Amino acid sequence: MSSAMFSFHFLLFIIAFLCVVAQAPKRRFEYKLSFKGPHLVQRDNSVPFWEYFGDALAGDEGIRITPSLRSKKGSVWSKNKLESKGWEIEAGVRVTGRGRIGADGLAIWFTEGRGSKTDNQVDNVVFGAADKWNGLGVFLDSFDNDGQHNNPYIMAVVNDGTIAYDHHNDGSTQNLGGCLRDFRNKPFPVRVKIEYYNQILTVRVHNGLTNNQNDFEICMSASNVVLPASGYIGISAATGGLADDHDILYLSTHSLHDPTVDTSQVSEEERQKFEQEFKQYQDELDKAKQDYQKEHPDEKKDEYYEGGDDQWFQSQNEKEMKQIFDGQNIINNVLREVNRKLDELMGRQEMVISRINAMPVGQGQAPQQVQGGGQQQVAGSPIQRHEVDRLINNQNSLLQQIGDLKYIINDVQQKAIAIQNQAGTGGGVQDKMALHEMKDRISNVANDIQLLINKPQANLQCPPPSPSNNCLSSSVFFVALVIQFVLTIGYMVYRSNKEAQAKKFY
Ligand SMILES: [Ca+2]
Ligand SMILES: [Ca+2]
Numbered sequence: 001m002s003s004a005m006f007s008f009h010f011l012l013f014i015i016a017f018l019c020v021v022a023q024a025p026k027r028r029f030e031y032k033l034s035f036k037g038p039h040l041v042q043r044d045n046s047v048p049f050w051e052y053f054g055d056a057l058a059g060d061e062g063i064r065i066t067p068s069l070r071s072k073k074g075s076v077w078s079k080n081k082l083e084s085k086g087w088e089i090e091a092g093v094r095v096t097g098r099g100r101i102g103a104d105g106l107a108i109w110f111t112e113g114r115g116s117k118t119d120n121q122v123d124n125v126v127f128g129a130a131d132k133w134n135g136l137g138v139f140l141d142s143f144d145n146d147g148q149h150n151n152p153y154i155m156a157v158v159n160d161g162t163i164a165y166d167h168h169n170d171g172s173t174q175n176l177g178g179c180l181r182d183f184r185n186k187p188f189p190v191r192v193k194i195e196y197y198n199q200i201l202t203v204r205v206h207n208g209l210t211n212n213q214n215d216f217e218i219c220m221s222a223s224n225v226v227l228p229a230s231g232y233i234g235i236s237a238a239t240g241g242l243a244d245d246h247d248i249l250y251l252s253t254h255s256l257h258d259p260t261v262d263t264s265q266v267s268e269e270e271r272q273k274f275e276q277e278f279k280q281y282q283d284e285l286d287k288a289k290q291d292y293q294k295e296h297p298d299e300k301k302d303e304y305y306e307g308g309d310d311q312w313f314q315s316q317n318e319k320e321m322k323q324i325f326d327g328q329n330i331i332n333n334v335l336r337e338v339n340r341k342l343d344e345l346m347g348r349q350e351m352v353i354s355r356i357n358a359m360p361v362g363q364g365q366a367p368q369q370v371q372g373g374g375q376q377q378v379a380g381s382p383i384q385r386h387e388v389d390r391l392i393n394n395q396n397s398l399l400q401q402i403g404d405l406k407y408i409i410n411d412v413q414q415k416a417i418a419i420q421n422q423a424g425t426g427g428g429v430q431d432k433m434a435l436h437e438m439k440d441r442i443s444n445v446a447n448d449i450q451l452l453i454n455k456p457q458a459n460l461q462c463p464p465p466s467p468s469n470n471c472l473s474s475s476v477f478f479v480a481l482v483i484q485f486v487l488t489i490g491y492m493v494y495r496s497n498k499e500a501q502a503k504k505f506y
Helices: 002-023 268-295 316-358 385-454 474-504
Strands: 026-029 050-054 063-066 073-078 086-096 105-111 134-141 153-160 177-180 190-197 200-206 216-222 230-238 245-257
Touching (some): 086 105, 086 230, 105 190, 134 190, 153 216, 230 245, 316 385
Antiparallel strands (some): 063 245, 105 230, 134 153, 153 177
């Protein structure tokens, strides 16, 4: 029973989930109603598809709606209208100021008309835009005009073009809903996402404390909200006695469509509209061409234009002929390539045959057993497959050996060059230095000997005898020599006599 209940609940959940998924609207990015830095401005300081008024100034990273100076008003408005029953606008803003309290605030608009048609800022009393607007305004109200201690406040106010905004009470009785959020001086941009679909208006706010794209919280939601079928998108801001920088960094707009309706099919009405636009554009182009020719009659006509439109376009037959011609060209190229390969193969075959013919008789003509066939090959039969393989293997191994030899020769050569270089640079210098040194020393020795030879002989005589002096005079030396000689002779005579006596006993 309980499992049946569980299955039932699960089924209900699945159905609900499918309904939600099925009802999720199709989103289409509206690039003409969006902008995003960097490189936001063009050379003439304009932002494509957008126009700005008052004190607003576009920079490369975003648009500064007002600077933090007193009593400034500015706004930026789309040039095109958003024409969709459902839409989503996301704006990334920064409201920064040095004061603890800022003013006045910033507004995001979806209105039938543009809220700042002129630069006359006197009329732009609602956060830098005109009062009595027809459409929606989402206000980021910094300053607490009514003293309820409920600012900064974010709220949505819908107007049908008749109501004057109650500034002194911060529109407290006029708004559809709102939330108390401090959007000033945040580390990351504060993001406001406004969704209008099936007459349900939802405002979600990202508090700018993180850089996570998905940290949105619901600020307000209201159903049965009726807004104009199409409208301009605008952002405006104002400062008062207190001032903040009001910057908008990006604005992205999506139109939301019923997923059950196939939006890829263009309706007849839209088709006619596009055709009309195209015709209008072409007429304008022709007129511009004619005007140019009138203004520059001497200008040489474009040679491509001489032939008229026929020069620019080709007929169906021409197109087909060109396709056939291209195809034939490709076939021709392929055939040529095949031909080339065949020639190459023929060349190789001839080379192999000539090598076999050059081989000594008997080596390539020995009778061989054919595998599987069992037939005896007769002498002089054509070359066998395995012989060709062996030849190729031999050749390969030869090539490899030659390669090895080449490598070794190269190595030896490199080493020889290295040794030569060494000898030619560092070693040679050292050897030369050693030679010079030796030469010097030898010449020194020669000089010393020369000096000794040239010295007078008297200097070679023995110094006068003294107890510490043991110089030998020549007479003493000769007497000692004679005595030694006599003693040696005597000893030899004595030994020979001794030996003669010893022999007698044997
Ligand atoms: Ca206020
Ligand atoms: Ca207030």
